[in-house]
Amino acid sequence: MTFRVNQVPAQDLYLSVLSRVPAERLKSFAEALLPHLGHVDVLRNRTGLVMIPSTESVENSVFHLGEALIAEAHVRVGNAEGYGACLGRDLEQALAIAILDAALQGERWVASIVEFLKAEHTTQSAEDDLLLRQVEATRVEMETF
Secondary structure, three states: OOOOOOOOOOHHHHHHHHOOOOHHHHHHHHHHHHHHHOOEEEEEEEEEEEEEEEEOOOOOOEEEEEEEEEEEEEEEEOOEEEEEEEEOOOHHHHHHHHHHHHHHHOOOOHHHHHHHHHHHHHHHHHHHHHHHHHHHHOOOOHHHO
């Protein structure tokens, strides 16, 4: 995943990064941008339950594992709308994601947001790599038994 300064990345890429940013860091960054974005209309900010789908491997049929609590937000900044959702009930975290989404959709403060995304993506990649190495270290080769 590459992020280029002054270029809005694909929405699915940046939302996947934003959804994993620690809540306090994300909220602080979004709050620092608020004075520069102008008026923010909050269209929706609520918690709710979503079904967790899964696919059964034999017959390839979809079923639901259960429900998950999420916080979601829908905002408008200027003419751009943004959406954010996160696991749990942190409405401010969902609102921060939605505000950053709307800012990018409206091409506002792109360079600052992309720099934030690059730094967070680098951190997340390093954490993922460490976790995968730790998991790999526990792998048992059945042929060696």
